[in-house]
Amino acid sequence: MSDGESTVIVRTVARVVFPLVLLTAIALLLRGHNLPGGGFIAGVLTTAAFALVYIAYGLDYPDSGLFGRAPDGVSPFDSGPGLVDGYRYLSAVGLALAAGSGVVAVLLGVPFLAQAVVFVEHLPLYGEIEVASALAFDVGVYLVVVGALLTIVAVVGAE
Amino acid sequence: MQPTPEILFAALGLPFLGALLVPVAYRALGERVADAAAALALVCFGLLLTQAGRTGTVAVPWIPALDVSFVLYLDGLSLLIALLATGVGVLIFTYSGGYMPGEPGQARYYATLLAFMGAMVGIALAADLVVLFVFWEITSVASFGLVGHYRETASAQRAARKALLVTVAGGLFMLVGFLLLRWASGNVLETATFTLVGTEGSMIANAEAMRAGLREAGLFTPALALVVVGAAAKSAQVPLHFWLPDAMEAPTPVSAFLHSATMVKAGVYLLGRVRPLFLPSEVAPLESEWVLLVATLGLVTMTVTAVLAVGATDVKQLLAYSTASHLGLITAGFGFANHLGAEAGAFHVLNHALFKATLFLVAGIVAHEAGTRAIDELGGLRRDMPLVALVTAIAALGMAGVPPFNGFYSKELLFEAAYEAAHEAGGIAWLFPALAVFGSVFTFLYSIRFLMLFFGEKPELLGEVHAPPYAMLAPPVVLAGLAAVVGASPQLAVDAIVGPAFGSAVPGPPEHAMSVHLPTAVTPPLVMSAIAILGGTAAYPFYGRLHVGVRRLAAGPVSADRAYRTLVGGTERASHTLLARTQSGQLRTYATWVIATTVALALAGYLAAGVVLPPFTGIGLAAPTVVVLAVAVVGVLAVGRAPSHVAGVLTLSILGFMIAVFYVLAGAPDLALTQLVVETLVLVVFLLVLDKLPAFYGDPDRSRALRDGALALVVGGTVSVTVLLATAATPGSPISSYFAERAPVPGEHGTIITDFGGGSNIVNVILVDFRAFDTMGEISVVAMAALSVLTLLAMRGRGEAE
Numbered sequence: 001m002s003d004g005e006s007t008v009i010v011r012t013v014a015r016v017v018f019p020l021v022l023l024t025a026i027a028l029l030l031r032g033h034n035l036p037g038g039g040f041i042a043g044v045l046t047t048a049a050f051a052l053v054y055i056a057y058g059l060d061y062p063d064s065g066l067f068g069r070a071p072d073g074v075s076p077f078d079s080g081p082g083l084v085d086g087y088r089y090l091s092a093v094g095l096a097l098a099a100g101s102g103v104v105a106v107l108l109g110v111p112f113l114a115q116a117v118v119f120v121e122h123l124p125l126y127g128e129i130e131v132a133s134a135l136a137f138d139v140g141v142y143l144v145v146v147g148a149l150l151t152i153v154a155v156v157g158a159e
Numbered sequence: 160m161q162p163t164p165e166i167l168f169a170a171l172g173l174p175f176l177g178a179l180l181v182p183v184a185y186r187a188l189g190e191r192v193a194d195a196a197a198a199l200a201l202v203c204f205g206l207l208l209t210q211a212g213r214t215g216t217v218a219v220p221w222i223p224a225l226d227v228s229f230v231l232y233l234d235g236l237s238l239l240i241a242l243l244a245t246g247v248g249v250l251i252f253t254y255s256g257g258y259m260p261g262e263p264g265q266a267r268y269y270a271t272l273l274a275f276m277g278a279m280v281g282i283a284l285a286a287d288l289v290v291l292f293v294f295w296e297i298t299s300v301a302s303f304g305l306v307g308h309y310r311e312t313a314s315a316q317r318a319a320r321k322a323l324l325v326t327v328a329g330g331l332f333m334l335v336g337f338l339l340l341r342w343a344s345g346n347v348l349e350t351a352t353f354t355l356v357g358t359e360g361s362m363i364a365n366a367e368a369m370r371a372g373l374r375e376a377g378l379f380t381p382a383l384a385l386v387v388v389g390a391a392a393k394s395a396q397v398p399l400h401f402w403l404p405d406a407m408e409a410p411t412p413v414s415a416f417l418h419s420a421t422m423v424k425a426g427v428y429l430l431g432r433v434r435p436l437f438l439p440s441e442v443a444p445l446e447s448e449w450v451l452l453v454a455t456l457g458l459v460t461m462t463v464t465a466v467l468a469v470g471a472t473d474v475k476q477l478l479a480y481s482t483a484s485h486l487g488l489i490t491a492g493f494g495f496a497n498h499l500g501a502e503a504g505a506f507h508v509l510n511h512a513l514f515k516a517t518l519f520l521v522a523g524i525v526a527h528e529a530g531t532r533a534i535d536e537l538g539g540l541r542r543d544m545p546l547v548a549l550v551t552a553i554a555a556l557g558m559a560g561v562p563p564f565n566g567f568y569s570k571e572l573l574f575e576a577a578y579e580a581a582h583e584a585g586g587i588a589w590l591f592p593a594l595a596v597f598g599s600v601f602t603f604l605y606s607i608r609f610l611m612l613f614f615g616e617k618p619e620l621l622g623e624v625h626a627p628p629y630a631m632l633a634p635p636v637v638l639a640g641l642a643a644v645v646g647a648s649p650q651l652a653v654d655a656i657v658g659p660a661f662g663s664a665v666p667g668p669p670e671h672a673m674s675v676h677l678p679t680a681v682t683p684p685l686v687m688s689a690i691a692i693l694g695g696t697a698a699y700p701f702y703g704r705l706h707v708g709v710r711r712l713a714a715g716p717v718s719a720d721r722a723y724r725t726l727v728g729g730t731e732r733a734s735h736t737l738l739a740r741t742q743s744g745q746l747r748t749y750a751t752w753v754i755a756t757t758v759a760l761a762l763a764g765y766l767a768a769g770v771v772l773p774p775f776t777g778i779g780l781a782a783p784t785v786v787v788l789a790v791a792v793v794g795v796l797a798v799g800r801a802p803s804h805v806a807g808v809l810t811l812s813i814l815g816f817m818i819a820v821f822y823v824l825a826g827a828p829d830l831a832l833t834q835l836v837v838e839t840l841v842l843v844v845f846l847l848v849l850d851k852l853p854a855f856y857g858d859p860d861r862s863r864a865l866r867d868g869a870l871a872l873v874v875g876g877t878v879s880v881t882v883l884l885a886t887a888a889t890p891g892s893p894i895s896s897y898f899a900e901r902a903p904v905p906g907e908h909g910t911i912i913t914d915f916g917g918g919s920n921i922v923n924v925i926l927v928d929f930r931a932f933d934t935m936g937e938i939s940v941v942a943m944a945a946l947s948v949l950t951l952l953a954m955r956g957r958g959e960a961e
């Protein structure tokens with residue numbers, strides 16, 4: 001990245017592909033309970049989307065382009081772009097969510113991390129929908145994977 | 160009467176709780192935390208005091224699967240040690256309040272000291288060998304931290320390491336000894352047990368059978384020797400005594416507490432405790448391995464270290480050698496088979512704690528107020544601190560064994576025990592009393608030398624000497640007062656605390672109550688005492704020459720410390736050589752060693768287990784699979800020939816994508832999806848960092864290429880073998896059928912289902928439900944890895960590892 005700008009082709013493709021990849025990732029996350037997909041895959045895919053942005057626009061872009069912050073927002077760890085802090089919190093929140101979903105199970109008197117499924121019926125448009133408590137856990141997995149991998153990518157990329 | 164479980168557990172638990180709270184308390188109280196710690200020690204002391212006179216066990220299960228229970232046993236001996244730990248603890252914390260201000264790391268200091276005190280109470284009260292061992296090691300670790308309290312000084316670091324290595328290595332010997340005992344108990348008792356004392360099925364309750372069982376297996380002497388090695392390392396017995404003088408690097412209150420009054424007593428306590436196990440009640444002195452080993456060890460230590468003490472140049476060093484010498488006296492006491500020996504051991508545990516802790520505290524006052532610890536530079540301190548001089552006189556004369564001070568009585572008991580043993584066995588056994596008297600001459604010499612710091616002329620170089628603060632003065636005064644009371648009326652101490660303690664170290668019920676008083680007739684032990692005192696008095700004018708002679712002797716080739724240095728130095732050099740080869744700083748070297756080791760371990764495991772490869776039944780692959788795998792192989796071959804990084808990475812991803820296709824063909828869409836996205840991410844990340852990598856695709860030399868190729872082949876072979884072996888095993892009812900059954904939504908269901916996974920993607924249901932705990936662990940690892948990368952890269956520039 002250091003030597004020169006990326007080509008227009010890369011930038012344009014990245015701009016188009018980025019939201020599509022994110023959408024796919026979220027779809028994979030949500031349908032994971034019944035069809036191929038799940039938190040881990042969705043997390044890796046999301047990371048890949050961000051990595052693409054890094055390649056095309058440089059490491060400071062998500063910070064300055066998306067949040068309008070000055071690129072000098074350096075993390076206390078003094079390496080990687082300022083968003084690294086955000087990534088760290090993301091994985092922490094994910095871990096807390098995953099563990100928390102297990103603790104809720106304990107509070108309800110079942111073993112740690114036991115999951116249940118609730119069927120909500122008579123909804124408009126959808127009719128019957130299945131809500132799995134496992135989704136909370138899966139979202140936790142997703143957040144951890146995204147946060148951790150992006151931390152690594154951003155820090156290593158900044159070197 | 161039975162002890163109260165709550166009180167015993169409280170006395171044991173409070174110090175640890177206090178240790179946890181110290182960092183917080185230090186913020187709130189500052190240096191007053193010393194008083195809080197002293198108060199806590201006082202509470203523990205009081206709690207234990209309420210249990211005086213009670214005997215019995217209290218238990219809670221700890222590791223039921225291994226039959227390890229948290230059994231506490233209280234009797235005279237354990238009460239004596241526990242009271243010493245907490246009682247001296249009160250004084251030490253008070254003294255620290257005067258000694259430590261201005262020193263670094265005070266929160267750490269008080270926390271470690273409290274934890275140590277708890278561990279010491281634990282050693283005293285543990286009835287179970289595993290519990291005992293755990294507390295034993297905690298005291299070693301605490302000692303390590305406290306000896307190395309001045310972290311920045313190289314000598315403190317060396318001393319701390321030495322103390323840790325010697326005591327922990329000894330502890331490991333002891334552990335093996337404990338395991339032998341447990342094994343033997345399984346043979347002779349109804350159930351194998353770790354319980355040493357206190358219950359019906361304990362080892363000591365069945366000592367006769369245990370001894371017979373051990374002898375039958377030829378393990379009596381090994382088990383005894385192993386336990387004794389552990390005790391000897393802890394109690395600084397020759398030849399493992401050399402760590403104790405170095406441990407004087409610790410702040411003086413620590414030396415007084417750990418390295419004279421309590422921790423080093425753990426070893427002799429253990430000897431007293433296991434004495435009824437190894438020593439039959441009726442035995443001739445020279446026929447018992449216990450007497451031969453322990454009494455000899457004790458007397459040799461007593462003499463050798465007393466001589467070395469005369470060669471000491473530093474006040475604390477003198478006291479350290481003297482401590483080893485007196486521990487030798489206690490060991491020797493417990494070593495003799497007669498009752499007198501046990502009496503000498505138990506009584507001297509108390510006496511030594513009283514006078515030696517006093518003297519250490521005095522040494523601390525001297526160093527603190529006069530600014531030096533060198534014996535030659537000190538003298539005439541009596542004028543500046545008369546009260547301290549009085550205290551020293553009481554303690555030092557007790558140490559010298561002069562009547563009517565406290566040390567005299569226990570030394571008389573030892574002389575009597577040695578004399579009785581020699582009288583009974585005759586012949587070479589007369590060396591016992593001779594050695595005891597010889598050692599005592601030197602004990603007298605160095606005791607008087609210490610006392611003379613306060614008398615005679617004050618050297619001119621010695622500057623202003625201040626009076627010590629009250630917090631530092633009160634503890635030695637209390638201790639010396641107690642020592643004086645014991646000296647004036649020994650029977651009082653015996654009735655109160657020593658008598659029951661002596662009973663615990665005797666096999667079977669004691670034949671008579673212990674009684675101690677000033678001798679009224681001329682007896683052999685009195686003559687021995689007289690020889691020691693008169694000999695010492697006669698030799699004192701030549702102290703200077705003796706001092707030089709001892710120093711010359713100690714610098715000779717025979718030195719335990721030298722052996723230790725050779726051993727540790729050799730290990731260090733070997734480690735450096737090995738490190739340079741295996742961890743060169745180049746990733747390739749690390750990878751080579753790690754991979755080669757893993758493969759070697761795996762293959763060695765297969766060889767050791769004698770596994771047989773499943774028979775070859777032909778290849779049953781569909782045509783598309785063969786094509787995909789063939790493409791993958793071609794891709795791999797191409798990687799080796801890739802001219803640049805980009806080409807290499809792209810070619811490598813051919814392999815990855817082919818594997819994904821293979822998964823699809825094999826009916827694993829989830830795996831395929833994962834493989835695809837991971838492959839994509841890896842590719843993208845590679846592109847991100849690629850132009851930073853060095854172009855290391857130069858021409859490898861032939862030998863390295865061959866070596867790497869061979870390693871790759873072996874790794875591939877090992878993995879193939881592993882896969883074949885792992886897949887060959889088919890359990891009767893595979894768990895996959897359970898998953899397939901439970902994962903989907905069942906045909907008929909209510910609004911809420913909990914016992915089924917409720918998802919038709921079995922893989923995901925396994926991940927988030929059946930095996931959610933595993934997933935939890937995995938995402939923790941992922942988060943940890945990210946933090947590690949962040950920390951490693953961010954810390955790299957900070958030079959933390961200077």
